[in-house]
Structures are given as C-alpha cells and as structure tokens.
Amino acid sequence: MRDEPEGRFVIGEVAxxxxxxxxxxxxxxxxxxxxxxxxxxxxxxxxxxxxxxxPKTVTIMPLSWGLLAAGLVLFAALGAAHxxxxxxxxxxxxxxxxxxxxxxxxxxxxxxxxxxxxxxxKVAVVGDFNGWDRSHAGYQAQHRGGGVWxxxxxxxxxxxxxxxxxxxxxxxxxxxxxxxxxxxxGMPNSAIVVEEQK
Amino acid sequence: xxxxxxxxxxxxxxxxxxxVVRAQDPRLAARxxxxxxxxxxxxxxxxxxxxxxxAPLVDKALEGAAKGSDGPNIVAAVHQLSxxxxxxxxxxxxxxxxxxxxxxxxxxxxxxxxxxxxxVRAAAGKRSVTMPLTVLADLIGRQVPVATxxxxxxxxxxxxxxxxxxxxxxxxxxxxVDRGADPTVxxxxxARGLVLRTAGTGGKPLH
Numbered sequence: 001m002r003d004e005p006e007g008r009f010v011i012g013e014v015a016x017x018x019x020x021x022x023x024x025x026x027x028x029x030x031x032x033x034x035x036x037x038x039x040x041x042x043x044x045x046x047x048x049x050x051x052x053x054x055p056k057t058v059t060i061m062p063l064s065w066g067l068l069a070a071g072l073v074l075f076a077a078l079g080a081a082h083x084x085x086x087x088x089x090x091x092x093x094x095x096x097x098x099x100x101x102x103x104x105x106x107x108x109x110x111x112x113x114x115x116x117x118x119x120x121x122k123v124a125v126v127g128d129f130n131g132w133d134r135s136h137a138g139y140q141a142q143h144r145g146g147g148v149w150x151x152x153x154x155x156x157x158x159x160x161x162x163x164x165x166x167x168x169x170x171x172x173x174x175x176x177x178x179x180x181x182x183x184x185x186g187m188p189n190s191a192i193v194v195e196e197q198k
Numbered sequence: 199x200x201x202x203x204x205x206x207x208x209x210x211x212x213x214x215x216x217x218v219v220r221a222q223d224p225r226l227a228a229r230x231x232x233x234x235x236x237x238x239x240x241x242x243x244x245x246x247x248x249x250x251x252x253a254p255l256v257d258k259a260l261e262g263a264a265k266g267s268d269g270p271n272i273v274a275a276v277h278q279l280s281x282x283x284x285x286x287x288x289x290x291x292x293x294x295x296x297x298x299x300x301x302x303x304x305x306x307x308x309x310x311x312x313x314x315x316x317x318v319r320a321a322a323g324k325r326s327v328t329m330p331l332t333v334l335a336d337l338i339g340r341q342v343p344v345a346t347x348x349x350x351x352x353x354x355x356x357x358x359x360x361x362x363x364x365x366x367x368x369x370x371x372x373x374x375v376d377r378g379a380d381p382t383v384x385x386x387x388x389a390r391g392l393v394l395r396t397a398g399t400g401g402k403p404l405h
Contacts, residue, residue, distance in 0.1 A: 132263070158296070158328075159298075159300045176369075178339070179336050179339035180307070180339070181309070181338065181339050183307075184267075191332050193297075193328055195361060
C-alpha cells in the first residue's frame with residue numbers, strides 16, 4: 001500500500017517530462033547524419049537468376065508498345081506467308097526429282113528468227129528471253145547463204161521484246177515482226193507473242 | 199520518352215520491311231554499276247510491294263545495259279516503266295497477267311490512251327488482251343492513226359477474232375504496207391475481211 005503513492009509520483013514525473021518541450025542542440029541532426037553515413041553501405045547480393053525472377057513493376061506507354069506489338073504481329077504474319085512461299089518453292093525441285101513423271105515441261109516454243117543482212121559478219125538475237133545477252137550461245141544466228149541469217153531457239157510462252165544485233169554494234173528490229181514503239185534507249189525493238197501449241 | 203518512341207518506331211519499320219527484302223537478280227549486280235543497281239533494286243522492290251510483275255523492270259534495266267545506256271537513263275526508263283505498268287494494270291484489272299501488262303505498256307507507248315485500254319479489256323471479256331494490244335501497237339507503229347487502229351482492234355476483239363487470226367491480220371497488213379498500200383486502207387480492208395470470215399464461222403459481225 002505504501003508503494004502506491006510513490007509509483008504515482010514517478011509516473012507523474014515521467015509524464016511531465018514527456019509533455020514538456022524538448023530542445024536539442026543545433027548540431028544534433030548533423031551528428032546523427034554523420035553517424036549514419038559512417039555505417040558500412042548495405043549491399044544486396046543479387047544473382048543474375050534473382051534479377052530475372054524477381055518481380056518488377058514496368059511502366060508502359062500505350063502508343064509505343066502498341067506500335068511495337070502491331071509490328072510484331074505484322075512481322076509474324078508476313079514471315080509466315082513468305083516462309084510458306086519459300087517452302088513451296090524449295091519443295092518443287094525435290095518433288096520433281098522424286099516424281100519425274102509429274103515434272104512439267106519447260107513452257108517454251110522453238111521460234112525461228114530470220115534476218116537478211118548481206119554485209120553482216122555476225123548476227124545475234126537478244127531479248128527479254130535471254131537477258132539481252134548478245135553473247136548467249138543459243139541465240140547466235142548462222143549464215144545460210146545469200147545474206148540470210150537465221151537461228152531457231154526456245155522462247156518462253158508469253159509476250160517478249162527482242163532485236164537483232166549485227167556485228168556486236170548495230171541494233172536492228174525484226175522487219176517481219178510487230179514493232180514496239182520503245183524509245184527508252186533510242187534503239188528499235190520488235191515484239192513477239194509465243195503461244196502454247198494446242 | 200521521345201528517344202524511346204523513336205526507337206520503337208524504327209524497330210517497327212524494320213520489322214515491317216525485313217520480311218519483304220528478297221534476293222536480288224544476280225544479272226543486275228553483274229551488269230550495272232553500284233548506284234544504278236541500288237536505284238533499280240529500290241524500284242523493283244516498290245513494284246513487288248505493289249504486286250506488279252517485276253521481271254519486265256529487270257529486263258528493262260538489262261536492256262539498257264546491253265544497249266550501253268548510262269545509269270541515270272536506265273533508272274529513269276525503269277521508273278517510267280513501273281509507272282506505266284501501274285496505269286496499265288489499273289485499266290486491265292487486278293487479275294491481268296504479266297504478259298497483258300507488258301503488251302498494254304507497249305500500246306501506251308505507241309499512243310493509246312488508258313481509256314482505250316479499258317475498252318479493249320471490256321471487248322475481250324475474260325480472254326487475254328496480249329495479242330490484240332500487241333497488234334494495236336504494231337499498227338500504230340506502221341503509221342495507222344491511233345484512233346483508227348484502236349477502233350479496228352476493239353471491233354476485231356469484240357467479234358471474237360482469235361489470237362492466231364490476229365497474228366495473220368498483222369502479217370497481212372505489214373505485207374500490204376510493204377507493197378506500198380496506205381496503212382489505214384490496208385488495216386481497214388484486212389479487218390473487214392477478217393470480221394466477215396469470223397462472222398461466217400460463228401463470230402459476232404462487225405458493228
């Protein structure tokens with residue numbers, strides 16, 4: 001019973017101390033901060049695996065990432081289409097080798113080209129069917145006598161432009177073929193339409 | 199943020215462009231100088247994206263190289279050809295073949311209007327217009343007036359004249375002109391004879 005008033009006194013003193021204003025010296029904050037800085041730096045040992053597996057919050061800009069997502073979808077679609085086309089093209093020769101009976105004949109016809117050039121020493125046929133290559137062996141005309149030069153060569157089915165090259169320098173349109181009004185390079189061309197024989 | 203947006207945009211452009219870059223024709227690299235090669239390839243790639251046939255463009259560049267033309271002239275010719283091919287396909291329809299487009303370009307070069315191309319297309323229906331347009335360009339090249347030649351070819355096509363008959367018609371007109379006949383008279387006379395024969399075998403009569 002005697003301790004009770006004494007205890008109340010102590011509690012009252014503590015409460016008064018706590019309620020009272022506290023005054024710290026001006027250098028207190030600086031002292032605390034200096035002590036904190038003096039502590040060794042805290043380092044977290046993070047492995048690559050932990051970096052990869054630790055969840056993170058990512059900020060996404062809708063426009064940028066939307067464009068990126070659209071690009072990826074487009075890339076995938078185009079890539080799939082091209083891959084299909086390439087696969088189809090690559091499979092053709094394999095199928096032809098495996099099944100020769102299925103192999104289609106080359107869609108071309110043999111066409112005779114004739115030019116009368118009495119003074120010529122060399123005549124070649126050039127056109128889009130031989131890459132405009134005047135040295136192409138299959139399209140060198142032979143002299144048949146009397147100034148007549150001719151060659152019979154395969155020409156793919158379809159519409160083609162061509163010309164004769166005389167002595168590697170003079171371009172001459174075929175006088176027996178339809179003309180092409182084609183002045184891009186200032187030299188004449190002829191046209192031929194090769195059809196599939198039925 | 200601007201830097202990030204720019205990078206994203208560049209990545210998207212790359213992703214879009216990457217799959218459509220194809221192997222180039224090795225003949226172009228062999229016969230054209232580097233700047234011309236790059237310029238021609240760019241035009242060819244554009245045509246491919248527009249779903250135009252690219253072989254005629256490559257052929258045009260090879261033709262220019264074979265004829266000794268300079269680079270800028272080759273690029274200009276290929277570029278002009280791609281434009282004319284686009285015009286031709288618009289008139290002939292998206293299902294037109296590469297040969298039809300090439301023949302249509304020849305007709306345009308000869309002076310036929312895009313409107314008349316559409317008329318030839320309509321007259322032919324689902325048949326190919328390659329031969330009619332080839333003969334049309336030839337007639338104009340032999341000094342038959344554009345309007346007359348176009349009208350004759352449209353009527354022949356509408357009458358159901360076949361490709362082999364068109365070829366024979368062209369040879370006959372050429373032979374007549376070579377013998378001294380007036381080109382317009384020769385073409386008109388031969389066309390009438392052909393239509394009469396075609397009408398006799400079940401074709402449509404000349405209107």
